């Protein structure tokens with residue numbers, strides 16, 4: 419039997435035959451499944467897979483639906499009946515404003531259209547030049563024998579790259595560093611506010627709350643500064659043609675210039691969505707390479723055979739086929755993003771189940787991408803499973819690291835370019851090994867990261 423044939427094949431049900439999604443097993447009388455979700459989120463989300471294609475979980479007085487079937491997830495993401503919303507996005511929206519990642523409807527469509535040119539192929543090739551520079555700078559900044567927190571290191575690289583490529587911030591401008599500091603603190607605090615939304619708790623004058631408030635204010639202030647500077651440059655005739663300029667010149671459906679606040683929210687949306695995901699993916703991939711020296715060796719040999727010792731460049735990427743499969747497999751088994759939420763905008767159905775308007779719905783890429791019904795030896799790190807002759811339809815449906823539908827990540831090619839260039843620069847120069855303090859159990863935040871992403875830097879010829 420092939421893997422595909424074991425997957426259920428959901429078909430839309432006629433109105434009269436729609437069923438209620440079954441309840442997930444377990445759950446305590448008052449809190450429902452909230453305790454399971456808080457105690458062991460990944461274990462709980464994984465256990466839901468066995469409950470059926472769609473299952474209902476109870477969270478205190480409310481409830482939400484978990485979609486576990488990859489084909490239904492695809493329908494969920496492609497259907498206009500669902501909007502971005504739910505705990506994750508509501509929290510993000512309050513803190514970060516209404517940029518493309520949190521808006522819906524016509525505003526979202528307009529914001530997407532505005533961003534699109536910044537992610538065209540010719541632009542990615544331009545960014546590739548400075549991505550390669552940043553990658554080399556990171557590789558050159560490491561020292562043999564040192565133990566490095568790779569999560570922090572990769573976050574700095576990814577945020578600097580985003581600031582330089584999308585906002586044209588100069589390499590030596592200290593704002594790239596200040597953005598890193600502010601974003602790092604904001605991320606930690608946001609997750610806490612997402613899972614425990616007790617407003618008054620976060621207004622208490624506790625050190626953690628003060629740190630968070632300072633970092634959020636600094637982030638907004640920095641973006642205001644960057645925008646004001648660009649506005650001044652444009653007013654005095656500068657013709658910098660980058661994403662920030664496009665955002666400042668965007669017009670709404672009536673042809674009116676959009677308010678400056680919208681450009682501000684868009685910049686924040688990009689920095690937040692971009693830096694964190696790339697950094698966590700790099701951090702996980704380096705851990706996986708340290709755990710699988712045979713994969714690391716093949717990757718190094720591929721990079722060497724293409725670059726022959728010179729620094730890697732954008733033009734090399736099409737020849738780095740194994741690199742692509744390593745990254746794809748790393749994003750499958752150790753995804754940075756572990757949960758996505760939606761809200762039903764109208765009464766609708768999914769897989770024959772009745773979905774009333776207002777229903778909170780979520781799916782977990784983490785659970786889906788590690789499901790043995792979609793992947794042979796699902797928990798093995800096996801980059802060759804993405805070779806054309808081994809790739810299955812089930813695997814491709816279940817692993818869409820950049821999502822699908824109208825919210826599909828606009829930064830997909832940008833990210834693949836940055837990931838490959840950074841990894842190539844790092845493996846060309848160094849090997850990385852785990853130390854006794856390394857802890858790769860996933861640490862949950864807005865994204866997943868290794869609990870202690872420590873790696874020892876080893877010289878290649880050692």
Ligand code: HEM
Pocket residue numbers: 495502518519520530580687688691692693695696699749754755758759818819820821822824825826827828829830832833
């Ligand atoms: C490894 C890196 C990345 C991964 C795995 C990733 C993944 C995703 C996914 C799965 C979504 C869809 C979310 C949903 O359906 O609710 C998304 C949305 C988004 N991503 Fe990425 N992303 C990455 C990097 C980036 C980068 C580098 C940027 C920008 C520079 C970016 C900008 C965005 C934006 C703006 C959205 C919201 C799109 C919308 O709602 O229309 N992402 N990303």
